Amino acid sequence: MSRRLATLAAVLALGSIMVVSGLGLQAIPKQDVLGKQLLYLPTPEILKLASLGNQGLMADLLYMWSIQYYSQFSLDEKFLYLETVFNLVTDLDPRYFDAYRIGALIMSLQKSGDPAQHKAAVVRLYDKGIANMPGSWELAEVAAWDAHLVLNDQELAVRWMKTAAERSGAPPEVKRVYGRWRDNIHGWTIDDSIAYWEGVVAEATRKADINLATSHLYDSYATLHRRSLDPLLASIRQRTGQCPESWQELVEQGLLAEVPLDHLGNPYGVDPSTCTLVARKRIRWD
């Protein structure tokens, strides 16, 4: 009996020591100052071997771990390996949409380090994903919006949106956004713009898509017409000292063969205050 009691006491004493030691260890402030957890990350080749054919599962585990790890923004040093971690995930599963998206998001939001390097890393990750997922327009679209809204790089946004628009299955909205952005940055000639919008109109099947694309096509034609007709108005005002009230006046004076019409067949107007062409876009939306 006494032996049993002694054993029990010894076990309890050992247990108490373990609990107290554990609490003491937990009380010591831990600092992952150099993101040392990341130093033990194996290479993609080793992880592929270890996964025994379940590379997608290995990528999932690593992705979920990385989300938890990078959710704490307290340590800047751990971000040194950010690109390595997401490269590892996407090497294991090259078609992991969320890994590209969330990885790029974390990279673009990190505070420490050189923003130019972060941006370059985001571009590399998205380019890798876009190359690895040739059948997906979605990732290119997400990348384009990130470039547009987060990175504030319109050239890059247009490049990625172009990729999205050119991929099969891309909806009309993506094609319209690409055309619109390209128009905004004056990234092509007006003839290219017209040719593009005519293509979008031809491809569209829904009434709303046709109308929206026609509206953009109208604007491109109006810009083209403005380029040739505004100088004419300017030269007349310079010569006569006043702006013509309508295009009909120019026809009557023999300066124009007929009243210029817009893309929808309606006559253009003249803005007397600025002496420029006025386009009145009227598209039936019903």
Added chain:
Amino acid sequence: MRAVAAIARNTFREALRDRVLYLFLGFAVLLLVCSKLFGLLTVGDEGKVIKDFGLAGIQLFTMLIAVMMSVLLISREVDSRTVYNILAKPVRRWQFLIGKYLGLLATVAVNLALMTAVLLLVTVVYLREFDAGLLFAAAMTLLEMALLTAFATLFAVLTRPMLGTVFTLAVFVIGHVAEDIWLLTQHVERHRATAGRRALCGAAQPRALQLQGRGGARPGGLLG
């Protein structure tokens, strides 16, 4: 052929009596818990995680069934000497083996079908989608398990249960890493060639320096 079918049927029944099919219930519970847990942990497409876990679980469970049952069922027949009763009848040895193999394969296939049904049900309930690709994946897993069961049956005949299990698991691992090992050999070959070139250049270096010291021509072909 009737002998093969009879042995296969009895092997399947024996596996059922061993409550092997309960494994699929374990898989179902595991998958449901994992789906909930990883749905909370991940950001983005939960469906991918659920499918990856489900397929990996199916592979693991069916592999365990294939390996353990193949080795145990045959060795049990030998240890309990019931195999003598069978072979005393007009049953050839190859018929016994093929019957055992087919019975085990049927057990694996039924388990696989049940687990795939659970995975499909989970995806339909959680994700509101029916992914026919999962059926294809399950079919390919069955093909893999058919091969593994054949190896397990072979090892069960040749060795003791423990060794048979180890050998079959080794075949499973080797089968999965074969391509990577082949790539590794290519990698090693490249490195060996580079190391050889370096060694050649390293050996040539003192000679080159000597020649330079004497005003001789530098053997750029080796050093360059």
